[in-house]
Amino acid sequence: MRMKDKVCVVTGGSSGIGEAIARLFAKEGGQVAVVDVDEANGQRVVDAIRSQGSEAILVRADVADEAEASQALLGVTQHFGKVDVLVNNAGVSAVGDVAACTxxxxxxxxxxxxRGVYLMSHFAVPIMRQQGSGTIINMSSTIAVIGLQARAAYAASKGAVLALTRAMAADHSHENIRVAAILPGTVYTPFVEGYLKRHYADDMEGAVETLKRRQLNQELMTPEDVAYAALYLASDEARFALGTALIIDGGVSAAKVF
Ligand SMILES: NC(=O)c1ccc[n+]([C@@H]2O[C@H](COP(=O)([O-])OP(=O)(O)OC[C@H]3O[C@@H](n4cnc5c(N)ncnc54)[C@H](O)[C@@H]3O)[C@@H](O)[C@H]2O)c1
Known part of the structure; x- marks a missing residue:
């Protein structure tokens, strides 16, 4: 029960990595608020958590909308009375190099x-400051530190998230607000599956095999593999993980094998 009595806000908790984090935090005793624009899947996640006997609520909000982000955190504090952990996980992607990207x-x-990570943090920090504690985990990507073809906008956004994480750690660690980032490699989620279907519809199996070959262990990473990293960073065991950039990528950024 590593999240016992912790109120955890997970943005993008209706799907993929966010869903896995919401479910794991709840399993570990956390009270979870799923913040997402996708209400149908958000409700599915919340119902699944409740059916396991844990507490969860769904807050429909676009994290990049100022009023909705503010309302989301207000709603969580009204319901649970506090915010211990914020996981800024909601994200979108676009394919294309800088010339092709519109x-x-x-x-x-x-x-x-x-903007979504900034706004949710902007409204969460004063709450955490008043409480005297809090943890913010930002979902970056290995693309923040190694180049990947045809992802200009996405790479720039995840680089910004990493830089913001370090700036926030510098600003708020002394207030007992811990800030860290996770840098996942390719994780097989609806996000990646959708991309493969759009671009490799005629050979999905081949595309999946290519993804596997990029990993040092030749396996596909699952959302749960990232959720356990989030669990560590959100737990009290991570008290010295300040401004940490935790890479979980099957070794892709660590070594190249031929
Ligand atoms: N899947 C990967 O390979 C991978 C690798 C590295 C980093 N990431 C990052 O992990 C995070 C989750 O990715 P995933 O693969 O689970 O994606 P996903 O598409 O399965 O889930 C993303 C969730 O975010 C929600 N969302 C999107 N825009 C939103 C908004 N404006 N406000 C609120 N919610 C919104 C979606 O509705 C969805 O539920 C993203 O930040 C992504 O960039 C993913």
Missing amino acids: PTDWDRVMRVNV
């Missing part, structure tokens, strides 16, 4: 991935 796509990715 200004519309650039703005859409930056809006959710960067």
Whole structure:
């Protein structure tokens, strides 16, 4: 029960990595607020958590909308009385190099991935400051530290999330607000599956095999593999993980094998 009595807000908790984090935190005794624009899947996650005997609520909010982000955190504090952990996980992607990426796509990715993290943190920090404690975990990506073809906007957004994480750690560690980032490699979620279906519909199996070959252990990473990293960073055991950038990527950024 590593999250016992902790109120945890998980953005993008209706799907993929966020869903796995919400379920694991609840299993470990946390009270969970799923914040997402996808209400149907959010309700599915909340119902599943409740059926296991844990507490969860769904808050429909676009994290990149100022009023909705503010309302979301107000709603959580009204319901649970506090916010111990904020996982800024909601994210979107776009495919294309800098020439192919349209200004519309650039703005859409930056809006959710960067403005969304900023806004949720902007409204969470005063709550945590008043409580005298809190933990914020930002979902970056290995793409923040190694290049990947055809992901210009997405890479820039995740680099910004990593830089913001370190700036926030510098600003708030002395207030007992811990801030850290997770940098996952490729995780098999609806996010990645959707991309493969759009681009490799005629050979999904081949595309999945190519993904596997990129990993040092030749396996596909699951959302749960990332959720356990979030569990560590959110737990009291991580009290010295300040501004930490935790890479969980099957070794892709660590070594190259031929
Ligand atoms: N899947 C990967 O390979 C991978 C790798 C590295 C980092 N990440 C990051 O992990 C996070 C989760 O990715 P995933 O693969 O689980 O994606 P996913 O698409 O399965 O889930 C993302 C969730 O975010 C929600 N969301 C999107 N925009 C939102 C908004 N404006 N406000 C509130 N909710 C919103 C979606 O409705 C969805 O439920 C993202 O930040 C992503 O960039 C993913």
